[in-house]
Amino acid sequence: MALALTLREYEFSVLLLEARELPEKVDDPRPLALSYGSRLILQRLDIWKNLTQPAPITTIHISNRGHFGHAVLTPDDAGVPALGYVVNYHDLYHSMGRAIRGSNAVYQTNALVTAIRTDLSLAQVAYQQGSTTRQVRARLLVLADGGKLAEQIDGVRYHTYDYQQTAIVANVKVESPRPGTAFERFTLNGPLALLPSGEGYALVWTMPAAAAEKILKLDDRSFLLHLHEQFGDRMGEFTHVGPRSSFPLILKHASTITGHRAVLIGNAAQALHPVAGQGFNLGLRDAWELASEISRIPSGTPGEPGSTRMLAAYSRRRQSDKRISRLFTDSLVKLFTADLPLVQTCSGMGLAALDNLPPARRLIAHQMIFGTKGWFIG
Numbered sequence: 001m002a003l004a005l006t007l008r009e010y011e012f013s014v015l016l017l018e019a020r021e022l023p024e025k026v027d028d029p030r031p032l033a034l035s036y037g038s039r040l041i042l043q044r045l046d047i048w049k050n051l052t053q054p055a056p057i058t059t060i061h062i063s064n065r066g067h068f069g070h071a072v073l074t075p076d077d078a079g080v081p082a083l084g085y086v087v088n089y090h091d092l093y094h095s096m097g098r099a100i101r102g103s104n105a106v107y108q109t110n111a112l113v114t115a116i117r118t119d120l121s122l123a124q125v126a127y128q129q130g131s132t133t134r135q136v137r138a139r140l141l142v143l144a145d146g147g148k149l150a151e152q153i154d155g156v157r158y159h160t161y162d163y164q165q166t167a168i169v170a171n172v173k174v175e176s177p178r179p180g181t182a183f184e185r186f187t188l189n190g191p192l193a194l195l196p197s198g199e200g201y202a203l204v205w206t207m208p209a210a211a212a213e214k215i216l217k218l219d220d221r222s223f224l225l226h227l228h229e230q231f232g233d234r235m236g237e238f239t240h241v242g243p244r245s246s247f248p249l250i251l252k253h254a255s256t257i258t259g260h261r262a263v264l265i266g267n268a269a270q271a272l273h274p275v276a277g278q279g280f281n282l283g284l285r286d287a288w289e290l291a292s293e294i295s296r297i298p299s300g301t302p303g304e305p306g307s308t309r310m311l312a313a314y315s316r317r318r319q320s321d322k323r324i325s326r327l328f329t330d331s332l333v334k335l336f337t338a339d340l341p342l343v344q345t346c347s348g349m350g351l352a353a354l355d356n357l358p359p360a361r362r363l364i365a366h367q368m369i370f371g372t373k374g375w376f377i378g
């Protein structure tokens with residue numbers, strides 16, 4: 001959707017196929033932490049102003065359960081008004097759906113892509129809409145399907161690593177909330193994040209799959225007590241938990257993000273661990289940078305967009321951001337869940353050092369907000 005919206009300024013004909021119903025009919029209460037960099041993109045797409053009350057993150061508090069050392073990031077570290085914002089997934093999805101319908105892109109919902117084939121000159125797509133099977137051809141196929149169809153493209157395979165962890169997601173309330181503060185608490189079981197959302201917090205709590213199965217079955221009171229034990233007393237008692245859902249966690253990235261006349265973006269290109277809330281932000285940057293590469297094509301150039309040259313340029317442009325974001329999230333998880341005293345002591349020292357070194361805080365904040373482009377912002 002973000003790519004289609006960015007391309008509305010240019011004279012390309014865009015067809016967007018979506019397996020789900022119209023966004024208004026999709027209710028997904030998941031909270032999303034968006035970086036300040038994503039806000040800038042959504043502002044350029046004219047989407048930001050339509051979101052209902054994004055909750056600003058003005059402090060990120062990072063700690064390691066049972067160990068000394070913590071770090072605090074603030075907007076001053078990055079020279080931005082807020083480190084990020086928490087929005088509702090469905091709010092964002094509805095706003096984008098409305099904008100797409102007001103654009104020149106053709107938007108087909110209930111359209112399930114079943115097969116794709118690409119060669120040097122064209123991409124061909126078969127999709128099912130109701131009882132009708134349709135075919136379409138395009139000069140460029142952009143796969144943003146979360147990664148189900150990509151292996152139908154020659155040369156694309158996924159590297160996967162199963163964290164054997166599950167993320168439990170729920171809205172919770174606490175006795176003494178700290179408005180604007182997001183918490184990232186590492187525990188030996190996995191990271192636990194609390195993101196400010198409405199009057200409470202959106203919880204993303206990761207742990208080994210077997211432990212999650214047990215915790216999901218607990219009654220609300222036992223769930224909250226267990227959460228309090230892991231998080232500590234920074235905000236007093238946990239007083240309320242809403243419906244809980246869970247997601248298995250797998251790191252996945254494509255061996256190549258391009259094929260003949262095809263490119264993968266978002267989770268189709270890489271699915272990351274949710275620690276530090278990077279996945280959606282990275283996918284949005286994919287869409288933005290791809291639109292920018294497409295927009296460089298001089299009008300009337302035959303065979304573009306989707307030429308080998310254009311796709312190679314996009315791939316080069318995205319390489320470091322993708323690799324560093326993957327390494328950043330994967331290393332955080334592995335480092336802080338390693339049950340080795342020396343590693344835990346070093347990670348505690350790392351947090352303490354981060355807290356005392358403004359240049360290190362700036363680097364980390366810029367990476368989280370802008371990806372690798374942020375490294376070059378003074």
Ligand SMILES: Cc1cc2nc3c(=O)[nH]c(=O)nc-3n(C[C@H](O)[C@H](O)[C@H](O)COP(=O)(O)OP(=O)(O)OC[C@H]3O[C@@H](n4cnc5c(N)ncnc54)[C@H](O)[C@@H]3O)c2cc1C
Pocket residue numbers: 017018019020031032033034111112113114144145146147148149167169204247265266267268272274276277278279280281282283
């Ligand atoms: C617990 C958890 C918490 C997270 N929190 C954050 C966070 O705070 N911040 C953040 O940045 N990221 C977060 N992420 C990551 C983020 O959710 C994903 O990176 C992001 O949703 C991926 O978006 P996508 O559009 O690439 O893929 P998807 O969200 O998977 O969307 C794919 C789309 O393609 C459609 N589709 C699929 N197959 C077909 C088909 N055959 N034909 C037609 N359409 C099809 C689907 O209907 C869907 O609309 C989190 C992830 C998890 C698991």
